[in-house]
Amino acid sequence: MPFSIKLALGACCLFAATAGSLPAQDWKAGAAAAVIMPQEPTWLSGYSSRTAPAEGKVHELHAKALAIEDAAGTRLVIVTLDLGSVSQEITDAVFGEVSKRHHVKREGLILNCSHTHCAPEVAAERRVFHALPDGEEAKLARYIEWLKGRIVEAVDGAFRELSPARLTLSKSSANFGHNRRLPTPTGYVNSQNDEGVTDHDVPVLRVTDAAGKLRAVLFGYACHNTTLAFQLYCGDYAGFAQQHLEEAHPESKALFFMGCGGDQNPYPRHGPRGLEYCRQHGKALAGAVEEALAGQQREVRGPLRLAYEVATLELEPLPAMEKLQSDAQNAKDHRQRKALYLLDRLAKEGKIELAQRCPLHAARFGDDLLLLAISGETVVDYSLRCKKEFARRADGGKEGEGKDDGKKGAPAPAPFVWVSGYNDDVFAYLPSQRVLREGGYEGRDGIIHQLTPTPFAETVEERVMGGISRLVEKVSK
Numbered sequence: 001m002p003f004s005i006k007l008a009l010g011a012c013c014l015f016a017a018t019a020g021s022l023p024a025q026d027w028k029a030g031a032a033a034a035v036i037m038p039q040e041p042t043w044l045s046g047y048s049s050r051t052a053p054a055e056g057k058v059h060e061l062h063a064k065a066l067a068i069e070d071a072a073g074t075r076l077v078i079v080t081l082d083l084g085s086v087s088q089e090i091t092d093a094v095f096g097e098v099s100k101r102h103h104v105k106r107e108g109l110i111l112n113c114s115h116t117h118c119a120p121e122v123a124a125e126r127r128v129f130h131a132l133p134d135g136e137e138a139k140l141a142r143y144i145e146w147l148k149g150r151i152v153e154a155v156d157g158a159f160r161e162l163s164p165a166r167l168t169l170s171k172s173s174a175n176f177g178h179n180r181r182l183p184t185p186t187g188y189v190n191s192q193n194d195e196g197v198t199d200h201d202v203p204v205l206r207v208t209d210a211a212g213k214l215r216a217v218l219f220g221y222a223c224h225n226t227t228l229a230f231q232l233y234c235g236d237y238a239g240f241a242q243q244h245l246e247e248a249h250p251e252s253k254a255l256f257f258m259g260c261g262g263d264q265n266p267y268p269r270h271g272p273r274g275l276e277y278c279r280q281h282g283k284a285l286a287g288a289v290e291e292a293l294a295g296q297q298r299e300v301r302g303p304l305r306l307a308y309e310v311a312t313l314e315l316e317p318l319p320a321m322e323k324l325q326s327d328a329q330n331a332k333d334h335r336q337r338k339a340l341y342l343l344d345r346l347a348k349e350g351k352i353e354l355a356q357r358c359p360l361h362a363a364r365f366g367d368d369l370l371l372l373a374i375s376g377e378t379v380v381d382y383s384l385r386c387k388k389e390f391a392r393r394a395d396g397g398k399e400g401e402g403k404d405d406g407k408k409g410a411p412a413p414a415p416f417v418w419v420s421g422y423n424d425d426v427f428a429y430l431p432s433q434r435v436l437r438e439g440g441y442e443g444r445d446g447i448i449h450q451l452t453p454t455p456f457a458e459t460v461e462e463r464v465m466g467g468i469s470r471l472v473e474k475v476s477k
């Protein structure tokens with residue numbers, strides 16, 4: 001029997017044996033949720049056209065935490081939030097507590113938001129730019145302080161639930177997410193573009209206990225949570241999907257892990273039937289998750305290897321001083337507010353550093369899963385590129401090639417690559433080089449609403465991918 005066939009059979013038997021009699025004690029996991037509904041009606045996130053606080057709710061908003069520990073005690077906590085944004089300030093505050101209470105390192109805590117536009121406004125830039133009435137500002141500030149404690153409570157709950165677990169992976173798809181960058185003779189506009197790139201994957205991590213009972217399901221999708229544009233609290237399609245799954249599996253937690261949906265919208269959306277569309281999309285996503293849960297599973301083994309870095313993204317130069325001064329005096333709305341903000345910073349700091357921090361995470365689960373978490377409103381190009389680039393054989397070679405030691409062996413399966421956006425600090429849209437060059441809202445124009453001083457420089461994708469590549473190398477050793 002040729003060596004390669006013998007090895008391949010050996011590998012198959014090993015996989016079958018491992019999958020059949022899985023040592024659940026290799027992993028410990030726990031999941032918990034905390035309700036994060038404000039105690040008083042607040043301003044809602046997302047749309048700058050809002051003129052009043054929330055008028056009620058469709059359903060509760062939650063912070064949920066999934067804690068995972070490998071046999072060596074390495075800990076990863078994924079926090080998912082039914083919120084429009086998450087800031088470095090919130091992430092740092094939560095990390096401060098969680099690191100003390102649960103021995104979680106910086107690389108072991110990921111805060112992800114669903115980007116629902118029907119949640120209390122927590123984005124740092126909105127408080128600077130919205131010019132809300134003082135009372136509303138104060139309510140949001142109180143809410144954010146309270147929220148930090150609630151997120152920590154969700155993490156505490158997840159660690160209280162920590163017990164032997166089995167992790168498996170599967171994948172499905174849903175097609176209500178569409179590219180929203182439509183090219184027109186006058187540039188890219190925000191409208192459904194069926195020719196544009198999308199990522200319809202629904203990756204699913206199933207967490208069961210030693211007896212095989214479902215305890216948590218983490219699922220992703222790359223699409224804005226913007227089916228709705230009204231004055232009620234709601235988790236949008238992700239909220240409905242989580243609700244459906246928890247109703248179907250009452251003893252488990254369903255956590256929506258937002259993907260790279262920066263340039264993707266759900267369609268149909270908005271209008272008098274917005275809530276109906278939203279329920280439809282939520283049902284479609286929950287259905288896709290159920291399909292994945294019922295389908296073939298890939299066993300996820302350890303060890304857990306984690307890495308984190310903050311990439312520095314370069315920005316374009318500031319507008320000329322005369323332009324800033326004229327905008328500060330004569331421009332309207334956002335342009336005026338942005339000019340005033342930049343002039344104020346120049347007056348206080350003397351000079352504005354043209355750089356944006358971009359937190360990045362990589363978590364590798366043995367040879368089975370490579371999880372990447374990117375900050376900002378990450379556009380879909382990053383997910384497509386990372387999945388292509390890092391789906392290599394688990395032993396570091398290229399798919400289909402022999403081993404690096406020269407022996408022709410069976411190709412080790414490539415790790416499943418899961419890419420998430422909207423983590424830790426949603427500072428601005430994070431364009432790829434293509435989107436930056438094309439321009440439009442996600443490329444350049446959206447920066448007017450952000451604290452990031454100016455649009456990104458041409459090096460943006462190179463800087464992000466450089467950071468991710470370093471992390472992947474670190475966790476793959």
Ligand SMILES: [Zn+2]
Binds near residue numbers: 115224262377
């Ligand atoms: Zn957005």
